[in-house]
Amino acid sequence: MIIRQSPLQQLDSTTRTLTELKGALERQTEVAISGSEILEPSDAAGRWQQLDRLQASLDDQDIYLRNADSAAAVLGTADAALSQASNALVQASELAVTLASETYTDADRIEAASAVDDLFASVVGLGNSQLGDRYLFGGTATDTPPFANDGTYLGNTDIPTTVVTDSLTVPTGYDGGEAFSSALEILTELADALRSGSSDAVSGTLSDLTAAHEALVSARQQVGFDQIEVDDARTLASSLRLTLSEALSAQVDADPIEALTELSQLQSSYEIALQVTAQRSSITLFDFVR
Amino acid sequence: MGLLDTLNVGASGLSVASAGIHTTAQNVSNAHTPGYTRRGVEQSVNDPISTGIVHLGQGVSLDAVSRDQDGLLGMQRVVAAGDASASASYHDALAEVQPLVDETMSSGARSRLSSFFDTLALATSDPSDPGLRGAVIQATGDLADALSRTAEGLSSARETFESSIELSLPPLSEKLQEVALLNERLIAAGGAGKAPDIADQIDRIVRELGEEGGFTAELEADGTSTVMLDGHAVVSGTDAREISVAPPASIRIGVGGGAVVVEPGGRIGGLARAHEAVEGYAEQLDTFAAGFAESVNDAQALGFDQDGDPGQPLFVFDPSSPAGSLALADGIGGAQLAFAGSPAAAAGDGANLATLLDLEDQPLIDGRTPGDALSALTEAVAGEVAAAGTRAERDRLVLSDLDTLSANLHGIDLDEEASKLMSYQTAYQASAKVLTVANELLGTLLEIA
Numbered sequence: 254m255i256i257r258q259s260p261l262q263q264l265d266s267t268t269r270t271l272t273e274l275k276g277a278l279e280r281q282t283e284v285a286i287s288g289s290e291i292l293e294p295s296d297a298a299g300r301w302q303q304l305d306r307l308q309a310s311l312d313d314q315d316i317y318l319r320n321a322d323s324a325a326a327v328l329g330t331a332d333a334a335l336s337q338a339s340n341a342l343v344q345a346s347e348l349a350v351t352l353a354s355e356t357y358t359d360a361d362r363i364e365a366a367s368a369v370d371d372l373f374a375s376v377v378g379l380g381n382s383q384l385g386d387r388y389l390f391g392g393t394a395t396d397t398p399p400f401a402n403d404g405t406y407l408g409n410t411d412i413p414t415t416v417v418t419d420s421l422t423v424p425t426g427y428d429g430g431e432a433f434s435s436a437l438e439i440l441t442e443l444a445d446a447l448r449s450g451s452s453d454a455v456s457g458t459l460s461d462l463t464a465a466h467e468a469l470v471s472a473r474q475q476v477g478f479d480q481i482e483v484d485d486a487r488t489l490a491s492s493l494r495l496t497l498s499e500a501l502s503a504q505v506d507a508d509p510i511e512a513l514t515e516l517s518q519l520q521s522s523y524e525i526a527l528q529v530t531a532q533r534s535s536i537t538l539f540d541f542v543r
Numbered sequence: 544m545g546l547l548d549t550l551n552v553g554a555s556g557l558s559v560a561s562a563g564i565h566t567t568a569q570n571v572s573n574a575h576t577p578g579y580t581r582r583g584v585e586q587s588v589n590d591p592i593s594t595g596i597v598h599l600g601q602g603v604s605l606d607a608v609s610r611d612q613d614g615l616l617g618m619q620r621v622v623a624a625g626d627a628s629a630s631a632s633y634h635d636a637l638a639e640v641q642p643l644v645d646e647t648m649s650s651g652a653r654s655r656l657s658s659f660f661d662t663l664a665l666a667t668s669d670p671s672d673p674g675l676r677g678a679v680i681q682a683t684g685d686l687a688d689a690l691s692r693t694a695e696g697l698s699s700a701r702e703t704f705e706s707s708i709e710l711s712l713p714p715l716s717e718k719l720q721e722v723a724l725l726n727e728r729l730i731a732a733g734g735a736g737k738a739p740d741i742a743d744q745i746d747r748i749v750r751e752l753g754e755e756g757g758f759t760a761e762l763e764a765d766g767t768s769t770v771m772l773d774g775h776a777v778v779s780g781t782d783a784r785e786i787s788v789a790p791p792a793s794i795r796i797g798v799g800g801g802a803v804v805v806e807p808g809g810r811i812g813g814l815a816r817a818h819e820a821v822e823g824y825a826e827q828l829d830t831f832a833a834g835f836a837e838s839v840n841d842a843q844a845l846g847f848d849q850d851g852d853p854g855q856p857l858f859v860f861d862p863s864s865p866a867g868s869l870a871l872a873d874g875i876g877g878a879q880l881a882f883a884g885s886p887a888a889a890a891g892d893g894a895n896l897a898t899l900l901d902l903e904d905q906p907l908i909d910g911r912t913p914g915d916a917l918s919a920l921t922e923a924v925a926g927e928v929a930a931a932g933t934r935a936e937r938d939r940l941v942l943s944d945l946d947t948l949s950a951n952l953h954g955i956d957l958d959e960e961a962s963k964l965m966s967y968q969t970a971y972q973a974s975a976k977v978l979t980v981a982n983e984l985l986g987t988l989l990e991i992a
Contacts, residue, residue, distance in 0.1 A: 259954030260574050262947060269943075293639070294645055294925030295932070301925050305646065305918035312657050316664045322667040387669055387891070395671050395891030413891045415668040416900070426666055426891060477753065538961030 269532050285512045291372065291505050302464030303376070307501045308364040314421070314494040320415045321487040327339045328423045328480045331389050334382040335473040341372045341379075342436055350460055351442055352455050367449035373440040377404055381432040390429025399429045404437035406430035417486035423479050432472040435465040479538055546988065548592075548601070549981040555602030556974030559586050563967035567960050574955040578654015578747035579763060581953055583612040610739040610940040611953045614762045617746060620945045621753040625809040627938040628754040630815030633820075634931035637702060640821055640927040641928050643981050652693050652828075653917040655686040656835075660903040663896065666882065671849070671890035683857055684871040690832050694866035697825040704818040708811050709788050712796070715756055716786055718748050719770060723783040726767040730781070734766035740764065756796070772798065775804035794818045815824060824924060825866070829897030831916050832866035834908040842902055846881030846887060846895025854881025854895070 368377035382402040391399030391408030399408035414422035571886035573579040589601035599836035666675040732738035752758035789797035794815035843854035863869035884894025908916035
C-alpha cells in the first residue's frame with residue numbers, strides 16, 4: 254500500500270497538535286496559579302463524594318470551634334460567678350462563726366446582719382450574671398433575670414446546650430436554682446438569726462452554710478468538668494481540622510514543584526511545536542522539477 | 544495504413560497526455576480542498592486495424608477521469624464522523640451544565656446546604672439570639688435560591704438543546720434536497736465515473752449530514768447515494784423525505800411528516816442524549832428539593848416559635864417543579880423559627896433546634912443524607928462529563944485514524960503528482976514529436992507528388 258502524505262492531512266495534524274498543546278498549557282497554567290488539581294468536578298470524577306464529605310467535615314470543625322469558643326466564654330463567666338458566690342459564703346461562714354461567740358453582744362449581731370444582707374444582694378447579683386444579653390443561671394430562660402431581689406428563682410431547670418463535636422454537647426447555661434438557692438436561703442436565715450441577737454440561732458446556721466458552700470463548690474466542679482470537655486472538644490476540633498485539611502490538601506492541592514515543572518515542560522513543548530510548524534517546509538518533487 | 548493514421552495515433556496520445564496533465568493540475572490545485580479525492584486518468588488502447596498482413600494499433604483512448612475512492616472506507620468514515628460528533632457534542636453540552644452543580648465555586652446548592660446546617664449548629668450556642676436566628680433565615684433563603692437557580696439553569700440548558708436541534712433541521716432538509724438533486728445530476732451524467740465532482744459533492748454533504756444528524760449513506764449501483772437515518776431512508780434516488788422535530792421534548796426526528804420517529808445521531812443525537820441526561824439530573828434535584836423541604840417543614844412543625852406558636856413551614860414549593868419553585872415562605876423571620884420544644888418554653892430552649900440539626904445526618908432522600916444526595920448529583924454530572932470526554936476522545940481518534948487511512952489511500956501526494964506530471968509531460972512531448980515526424984513525412988510525400 255502506498256502511504257501518501259497529503260498536505261491537507263499534514264496541516265490538520267499540525268493544527269490538532271498545536272491546539273491540544275495549547276489546551277494542556279492553559280489548564281496547567283490554571284493549576285499552577287490556583288494551586289489546585291481540581292478545577293471542576295469532572296477533574297475528580299469518582300471521588301467527588303469523598304472530597305465533599307471531607308470538606309463538609311472540615312466546615313463542621315470550624316463551627317464546632319466557634320461553638321466551643323462561645324461555650325468557653327459562658328463557662329468562664331459562670332465559673333467566676335460561682336467562685337465569687339463561694340467566697341461570699343465563706344465570708345458569711347466566718348461572720349457566723351465569729352458572731353456565734355458569746356463575746357459578742359446581741360447589738361453586735363444585729364449590726365452585723367446588714368453585712369449579710371450585702372452578701373445576699375451580691376449573691377443575687379452573681380446569680381443574675383450575664384454574658385452579653387444572656388443570663389447564665391436561668392436554665393433556658395436566658396432573656397430574663399433568673400433571680401428576684403428577694404432571692405426567688407424565676408428560671409427553669411432546663412439546661413441549654415451547644416454542639417461542640419459530632420456527638421458531644423456542652424452546657425451554655427445552668428439551673429441557677431440548684432446552684433444558688435441554698436446559698437440564698439441560708440444567707441436569709443443567717444441574717445434573720447443575727448437580727449434575733451441569738452448566738453445559738455447564729456450557731457445553728459453553720460452546718461447549712463457549709464452545705465450551701467459545698468453546693469456552690471459542687472456546681473463549680475461541674476463547670477470545671479464542662480470546661481475540660483470544651484477544651485477537649487476544642488483540641489479535638491483543631492486536631493481534626495488539621496487532619497482533614499491535610500487529607501483534603503493531599504487530594505486537591507497541586508504539588509507546586511510538580512505543577513511548575515509540568516508547566517515549564519508544556520511551555521517548551523508548545524514553543525518547539527510552534528517553531529517546527531513555522532519552519533516546516535513541505536519540500537516536494539515540484540521543487541526539483543525544472 | 545498510412546501516415547494519416549500515424550498522425551491520428553500521435554494526436555490520441557497527445558490528447559490523453561493532455562488530459563493527464565489537466566487531471567494532475569486539478570489534483571495539485573485541490574491538494575488542500577477538504578473532501579477532494581484524487582483523480583486519475585483511465586485510458587485504454589484503441590482497437591487495431593488489419594492491413595491484411597498485420598494488425599496495427601490505432602493509438603489510445605481516454606475512458607474516464609476516475610475518483611480514487613473506497614466505498615466501504617467512505618461509509619465507515621461517515622459513521623465514525625457521526626459517532627465522533629455525537630460524543631463531542633454530548634460532552635460539550637454536559638460540560639456546559641457542569642458549572643451549575645460545580646461546588647468548587649462554593650456558590651452552589653451544596654455549599655448553601657452546608658451553610659444552612661452550619662447556622663443551625665451555631666444557633667445552638669444561643670437559640671434566642673436574633674442575630675443567629677437571622678443567619679439561619681438568610682441561609683434558608685440562600686439555599687432555596689441556589690436550588691431554584693440550579694433548576695432554572697438545568698431547564699434553560701434543556702431548552703437550549705431543544706432549540707439547537709430545531710434550528711438544525713432546516714439546513715439538514717436543504718442538504719437532503721441537495722443530495723437528491725445531485726443524485727439526479729449524477730444519473731444524467733452517467734454515473735460517478737463520468738462526474739467525479741458530483742460524487743465528491745455528495746460525499747461531502749453526506750459526511751456533513753453524518754456529523755450533524757448521524758445520517759449514513761449506501762452507494763447504489765447507478766452511483767447514487769441512498770441517505771439513511773436510524774435505518775430509515777430519507778433520500779432515495781431523486782426523492783428526499785421531509786424531516787421535522789418530534790415529541791417528546793422535540794429531541795427526536797420525524798421522517799416523512801412524522802410518520803416515522805427516529806433517534807438522531809451526530810451532533811443532534813449528542814444534544815438529544817444530553818437533554819435526557821439533564822432531565823434526569825433535574826428530576827434528581829426535584830427529588831432532593833421536595834424531600835428536603837418537606838423534612839425541614841415537618842421538623843419545624845414539631846417545634847414552637849418565639850411567640851409560642853407551632854412552627855410554620857420554612858419552605859414553599861410547587862410540587863410540579865419543587866426545585867425551580869422552592870422559596871422561603873412569606874412572613875417567616877428569625878422569630879418564626881421553631882427552635883423550642885414546647886409552646887411555653889423559655890427563650891433559650893433549643894429542644895427542636897436539635898431536631899432540625901439532626902436532619903443533616905438523616906437518610907432523607909433515597910436513603911442518603913441531604914449532603915450526600917446533593918453531592919451525588921454533582922458526582923453524577925462530573926462522572927458523566929469525564930466519561931463523555933473519554934468517549935469523545937476515543938471516537939475522535941477512531942475518526943482520525945480512518946481519515947488518515949483515507950488520506951493515505953486516496954489523498955493527494957504532491958511528490959506523486961509531480962512524478963505523474965513529468966510522465967505526462969514526456970508522453971505529451973513524445974506524442975508531439977510523433978506528430979511532427981508524421982507531418983514532415985507527409986510534407987516529403989507531397990513534395991514527391
